[in-house]
Structures are given as C-alpha cells and as structure tokens.
Amino acid sequence: MSHTPYTLPELHRPPVAEPGTVYTVASGDLRPSANTTCWPAQEKLEKDLTAAVTALGHRVRRGHEVDAAKGHGFIDSQRRGIEVFRDVPRDAPLIVVEGVWQYSHHVLAGLRDHRGPLLIVANWNGEFPGLVGLLNLAGSLTKAGRDYSLLWSVDFTDDWAREGLRTWLETGTLTHDTSHVRDLPTLARDAETELGAALARELREEKAIIGVFDEGCMGMYNAIIDDELLNPLGIYKERLSQSALVAEMARVPDEEASAVRAWLDAAGMTFHTGTDEATELTDAQLHSQFKMYIAALRISDDFGLDAVGIQYQQGLKDTVPASDLAEGLLNNVQRPPVHSRDGSRELYAGAPLPHFNEVDEGVAVDSLVTNRIWTAMGLDPATTLHDIRWGEEYDGRFVWVFEISGAVPASFHGGYDKSWSMRQPPMFFPLGGGTLSGVSRPGELVWSRVFLMDGVLHVDLGRATALELPQEETRRRLDATNPQWPIMHAELHGVSRDQFMARHRANHLNVAYAPDAATADKALRAKAALFAELGVEVHLCGDVAL
Numbered sequence: 001m002s003h004t005p006y007t008l009p010e011l012h013r014p015p016v017a018e019p020g021t022v023y024t025v026a027s028g029d030l031r032p033s034a035n036t037t038c039w040p041a042q043e044k045l046e047k048d049l050t051a052a053v054t055a056l057g058h059r060v061r062r063g064h065e066v067d068a069a070k071g072h073g074f075i076d077s078q079r080r081g082i083e084v085f086r087d088v089p090r091d092a093p094l095i096v097v098e099g100v101w102q103y104s105h106h107v108l109a110g111l112r113d114h115r116g117p118l119l120i121v122a123n124w125n126g127e128f129p130g131l132v133g134l135l136n137l138a139g140s141l142t143k144a145g146r147d148y149s150l151l152w153s154v155d156f157t158d159d160w161a162r163e164g165l166r167t168w169l170e171t172g173t174l175t176h177d178t179s180h181v182r183d184l185p186t187l188a189r190d191a192e193t194e195l196g197a198a199l200a201r202e203l204r205e206e207k208a209i210i211g212v213f214d215e216g217c218m219g220m221y222n223a224i225i226d227d228e229l230l231n232p233l234g235i236y237k238e239r240l241s242q243s244a245l246v247a248e249m250a251r252v253p254d255e256e257a258s259a260v261r262a263w264l265d266a267a268g269m270t271f272h273t274g275t276d277e278a279t280e281l282t283d284a285q286l287h288s289q290f291k292m293y294i295a296a297l298r299i300s301d302d303f304g305l306d307a308v309g310i311q312y313q314q315g316l317k318d319t320v321p322a323s324d325l326a327e328g329l330l331n332n333v334q335r336p337p338v339h340s341r342d343g344s345r346e347l348y349a350g351a352p353l354p355h356f357n358e359v360d361e362g363v364a365v366d367s368l369v370t371n372r373i374w375t376a377m378g379l380d381p382a383t384t385l386h387d388i389r390w391g392e393e394y395d396g397r398f399v400w401v402f403e404i405s406g407a408v409p410a411s412f413h414g415g416y417d418k419s420w421s422m423r424q425p426p427m428f429f430p431l432g433g434g435t436l437s438g439v440s441r442p443g444e445l446v447w448s449r450v451f452l453m454d455g456v457l458h459v460d461l462g463r464a465t466a467l468e469l470p471q472e473e474t475r476r477r478l479d480a481t482n483p484q485w486p487i488m489h490a491e492l493h494g495v496s497r498d499q500f501m502a503r504h505r506a507n508h509l510n511v512a513y514a515p516d517a518a519t520a521d522k523a524l525r526a527k528a529a530l531f532a533e534l535g536v537e538v539h540l541c542g543d544v545a546l
Contacts, residue, residue, distance in 0.1 A: 017089035017116070018061065022053055022169070024095045025063045025084060025110075027102035027137070028074020030218070030314060033427040038100040038128045039072040045099035045123045045130070052156035053095075056166050063088045075106045085110025093172065096120045102133040103219025104140040111146055117172030118148045125154065126390035126401060126480040129507075135388055136507035139222035143452040149174035152501060176502030180495050181460070184528050184538035187546065192522045196529030199372050204234035204534065210356070210364045211238045211305040213245055218313050222451065222506055223360040229457055233534045235365060238303045242315045248295035249288070249320065256338075257290040263336040268417030269410070271434060278432075281423035285321040285432045290336075293326035296355075297338045297347045307368045309359035313428070322424045322433030324406025328486075329436065330355040331367075332382050332409035334416075351375075357385055357404060358508075362450040366459070366510040370448075373526050374512060379519070382409035383512040386488060388504065389481055391497060398497050399467060401477050402488040402511065406435045412486070412513070413438030422484040440488035442468040443513050444520040446527065447492070450536070451505040459531050460503070461524055462541035463493040464511070494542030503541065521545045 017023075026042060028035045050060045064084040066073035075081045085107075088094065093116050096107065111118065118141075122134035131152065141148050149168055153161035168174040187193045215237075216224055227237060264271075274280030292310075300308050308330070310316075312323040329335045330353045338347050354371045356364040363385045374381040386402035393399070405428070410419045418441075421434035445464040450457060467489040469477075478487055488511065492500060514520035525546060531538050540546075 012086050014090050015087060017092035018059070020057070021059045021061050021092065022095060023061050023063045023088055023092045024049070024097050025088065025107060026074050026097050027081070027104065027107045027133070028072065028076050029101060030076060030103055031428065032070065032076070034101070035070070035072040035074045035076055037427045039074070041123070041125070041128050042074070042097070042099040046097055048123070048155045048157070049095070049097055049121060052162060052165055053169070056162070056169055058169055078105050078109065081106040082109050085114070088114070089116070090114060091116045093117045093169070094119070096137065098122045098133040098137065099125070099128060099130040100133060101129040102137065104137045104221050105219040107137070108140060108144065108221055111141065112144060117168065118146070119151060119168050119174065120148055121151045123154065124152050124390070126477070129387060129389060131390060132387045132507045135501075135504055136220055136222060139451060139506040140220070142505045143222045145454070150176070150502060177499055178503045180499045180542045181503055181539050184532055184540060185546070187525070187529055187532070192526040193529040195376055196373065196526040197533040199376060200530045200533035203372070207234045207236060208306040208368055209236050209238050209304060210361070210368065211240050211300055211303055211308040212359050212361070213240045213309060214242045214311040214315050215239065215359060217311040217358040217360070220358065220360065220507075223358065223362060225361040225365070225452060225457070229452070230361070230365070233365070233536070235368065238305060240299065240303070242311060245292065245295055245299065245310065246316070246319060248299055249291040252291040252294045254287070256294055257287050260290040260293060260336040261286060264416060268415070270420040272420060272422045279423070279426060281421065281432060281434045286325070286421070286434055288321045289325040289433050292320065292323060293329050293336070294338050296326055296330065297353065298341060300353055301340065301347045305353070307354040307356060307364050307371075309356040309361075309364055311359045313358070317430060319431070321431045322406060322429050324424065325421060325434045325436050327355045327357055328407025328409060331384055332411055333380060334411070352381055352409070354383065357406075360385060360508055362506060363508055363510060365450045366448055369527060369530055370510065370512050373523060373530060377523060377526065379514060379523065380411055382411045383510060384408040384412065385508040385510055387507055388509060394469060394473060397491055399469065400490045400492065401481060402490050402509070403481055403485050405482070405485055408436065408440070408486045410436065410438070412440045412488070414441045425482065425484060435484055435486065437484065437486040439474055440466050440486070442466050444515070444517050445490065445511050445513060446520055446524045448510045448527070449504065449506050449508070453505065456537060458537040458539060460539050460541050461528055461544065462495060463520060463524060463544055464490050465493070466490055466513075492542055493544070
C-alpha cells in the first residue's frame with residue numbers, strides 16, 4: 001500500500017469491447033461551416049457502411065454521438081478526439097469513416113494508442129473530398145508507423161467492396177494489389193543521370209532554403225518533415241509567421257497592387273466579380289490578394305528563399321482573402337513583375353518562385369527538385385500540387401480528377417487568356433478571394449510524391465497524360481466537385497484506380513509538363529537520379545521507361 005502524501009491520479013479504464021461489434025469514428029473539419037454543410041453526405045456514407053457491415057453479421061456502434069447543437073457528428077478538434085477515444089475499447093475493430101475532408105490530427109492521438117484492427121473507408125464520390133481525407137489520414141498514419149487497411153466504394157453495395165469488408169472483418173487486415181510499384185534499379189550513366197546527380201551534389205553543397213509561413217496546415221501531419229531528414233539533402237527551413245505576411249501586405253502601396261491587376265487584365269485573364277462580399281468575388285478581395293503576391297515575393301527576397309509555402313488555413317482565413325491567387329502566380333514563369341521596395345531590382349525575374357500550397361513540405365522538396373531539373377533541361381519549370389479528388393471511366397479509360405483547392409500556374413491552361421478567377425467557396429473561405437483556375441491542357445506529365453515511411457524519405461515517380469475531354473464532360477466533372485477550382489483530367493500510365501489508392505501516401509501529388517513523351521521520360525530519369533544521389537528511397541510506379 002502506498003504511503004505517498006500526494007493524491008495520485010486514477011487512470012481512466014477504457015470499456016471492454018462488445019463481441020461481434022465494430023466501432024466507428026468520424027474525423028471532420030475544424031471549420032464549423034464545412035462540418036454542417038458536409039454532414040448529410042457523411043450520414044449517407046455511415047448508413048451505407050452500417051448496412052454492409054450488418055449484412056456480414058456484425059453490429060456497428062458509433063464511438064461518439066451526433067452533437068445536435070453543432071449540427072453534425074464529426075470529431076472537430078484534437079481535444080475532442082482525445083475525449084472520444086477514452087471510451088472506445090482499445091482492442092476493438094475500428095473503422096474511421098470519411099465522407100469529407102478531415103483534419104488527421106483530430107484522431108491521431110487515439111489511433112496511435114488503439115490496439116485493435118483499423119480500417120479507413122471513404123465514399124467514391126466527388127461532391128465532398130472524402131477520398132482526399134482518406135489519403136491524408138493514410139499518409140499521416142504511415143508517417144506515424146501505425147498499421148491500417150483501406151477501402152473505398154460508391155455505396156458499399158458492390159461485390160469488390162463487400163468482399164474487402166468481409167476479409168477485414170474476418171482477419172483484421174486487408175491488402176490490395178501494389179504490383180505496379182518497383183524500386184529504382186541501378187541507372188546507367190547518361191546525360192540525364194549525370195545531370196540529376198550533379199544537381200543533387202550542388203543542392204547538398206550549396207544548400208537551399210524553403211520559407212514556411214506557419215508550419216502544419218489543416219491537420220496534415222504527413223506534410224511536416226523534420227529538419228533532421230531535410231538537412232542531409234541540403235534543404236533548410238526558414239520559419240516565418242503569417243502575421244509578418246499580413247504586416248508586409250499593409251506596406252504595399254495601392255498603385256503596385258493595381259499594376260498587378262492591370263498586367264493580368266492585359267494578359268487576358270478573366271475575373272468573375274460581383275459586389276456581395278459574402279458570396280461573390282470582389283475587386284477589393286482581389287486587391288488584397290495582389291498585395292499578398294507582392295508581399296510574399298519581398299519577404300522571400302529578404303530571406304533568400306528558394307521556395308515558399310503559405311499555410312493560410314486556419315491562420316489567415318479570418319484575416320485576409322485567400323492566398324491561392326498569389327500562389328498560382330508565383331509558380332508561373334510569366335507573371336506580373338514585382339520589384340524590391342526601393343524599385344531597383346525585379347525580384348525572381350523571369351522565373352517562378354516555387355510555392356508549396358498548404359505548406360506541404362513533401363511538395364516543397366519535390367517542387368524545388370523539379371524546378372532545378374526542368375530549368376536545367378530548358379523546359380517550362382512551372383509545377384503544382386493537386387488533390388487526388390476523384391475519378392471515373394470515360395470512353396473505356398479511367399480518368400482522374402486532379403483538383404487543387406484554388407490555383408495552378410497559368411501555363412497549365414495554355415496561358416492567362418485561358419485562365420479565370422472565381423470566388424472561393426464561403427464554407428472554407430469566409431473572406432473570399434479569387435482562384436487561378438482553368439482546364440489543364442493536354443500533354444505529357446511526370447507525377448511524383450515525396451513522403452515519410454519507416455522513418456526515412458521516399459519518393460514515388462510515374463508518368464501520366466493530361467487529356468482533353470469534351471466540354472460537357474469537363475462541366476459534369478466540375479459540377480460534381482468544385483467548379484471554382486482548377487481541374488486536370490489525368491490518365492496514369494500503367495496504374496489502375498485501386499492500385500493508386502492502395503499505394504499513395506498523401507492527399508497531394510506533384511505534376512509537371514514535358515513537351516513530349518520522350519522528354520518526359522528523360523526528365524523523370526534525371527529526377528530519379530537526383531533523388532537517388534540524395535539518398536531518398538526511389539520507387540517507380542506503373543509504366544516508366546528508363
């Protein structure tokens with residue numbers, strides 16, 4: 001018996017799992033408007049899943065109640081997640097059900113400690129980004145070293161999903177075909193491998209700085225890469241505050257922001273403007289965004305940055321309009337000129353300043369590498385990330401909808417005259433702001449993703465083709481997702497829908513164009529050589545010609 005004079009805490013004892021019962025939780029957004037708007041879609045998914053589990057002879061018990069006062073049943077904060085998992089049996093089979101975009105850190109603490117089998121499911125639906133949420137949680141758990149299984153379906157009535165669910169319920173695990181992935185073989189010496197290796201040695205020796213305006217966006221644990229892993233590559237972080245960005249915006253003269261607008265008007269870009277600040281894109285919102293573009297370049301110049309990322313959500317959403325328009329401009333070679341504060345120098349003249357949206361540091365590494373290789377090869381170095389939003393078959397081939405939430409370089413659309421700006425959705429962006437949108441032009445692509453697994457950096461590399469679909473099909477896909485956002489119709493080479501979903505370790509992937517297939521193959525080869533020289537584990541996905 002203890003004789004301590006102190007009152008010791010009594011640890012909470014989680015309940016014992018009920019036999020034959022599967023528990024479910026649902027991670028959601030931090031933004032109340034997103035949670036309430038998306039809740040009906042989540043309810044439908046949970047109903048479909050419950051019917052499927054019940055038909056297979058198991059009961060479903062939700063691990064947390066619907067909050068009638070809030071109008072939804074999501075875990076909407078990290079603290080709420082910790083509280084919920086106190087009452088989830090540690091050894092019970094657990095399904096994380098995601099019909100929407102979610103913040104992975106809401107459930108990370110509970111999932112780290114959970115000992116039972118874990119399955120993450122999402123609905124194959126473009127309306128809300130549940131698939132994006134599933135992929136981010138998968139990438140975050142991969143980084144955390146926590147085993148999990150994945151499953152996706154339109155409504156869990158198809159044989160493939162039912163059989164996968166049966167397998168997981170009976171065995172506690174579910175594996176998918178990932179035979180499309182192979183490790184990089186030893187590369188023969190040629191012009192591209194020499195270039196990649198030389199650029200890697202230059203990066204490691206000369207160093208590069210990525211500017212991070214507030215680390216950690218929207219719970220994306222997978223998007224944070226520790227300095228101990230970046231520094232051996234020659235990449236170092238400059239940690240910046242978004243408050244400094246807002247302060248610098250206030251110093252930008254109105255006439256300089258107006259000059260950016262005039263340049264874009266002359267370039268033929270279309271702005272879909274109105275007068276209602278709450279629901280429409282206004283000239284005042286755009287004026288603020290142009291000040292952000294100028295401010296970002298000046299701060300980047302101050303610190304000698306080689307790439308920059310702006311978090312925006314959550315820190316700036318209640319302060320200034322969206323950062324996306326500025327981000328898309330930064331990633332393009334042709335863009336409105338910005339000069340130093342004294343007017344003596346054009347900043348980053350004739351070149352993009354690679355921007356990694358949502359401060360995704362895997363994208364930062366990838367964009368920096370792509371910029372250097374494509375520039376050295378005389379190619380357009382414009383690059384972007386995209387969300388893996390959804391996809392369907394069209395004319396006998398599976399065509400992905402890649403759709404980042406706001407902006408891509410104008411060169412992806414064929415120029416500013418083929419680009420437009422629309423107001424960001426109010427449920428995510430209360431202060432509005434314009435996008436840099438359009439339909440990506442047809443062409444050859446290299447796609448990639450840098451990610452953390454088993455404590456080390458990996459990169460997946462593959463080839464794809466951006467397709468031109470009929471206008472009515474493009475319209476259908478935009479209306480099925482977010483018509484305000486830029487869209488790319490992509491066909492991956494030698495990678496099926498389910499193979500890609502099973503393997504990919506993030507909600508984002510990087511894409512860059514090449515003028516033809518042969519050049520794309522050469523650029524991928526150089527990129528593989530660069531990463532290999534840096535010591536990153538390189539994997540080839542699908543049909544890749546080396």
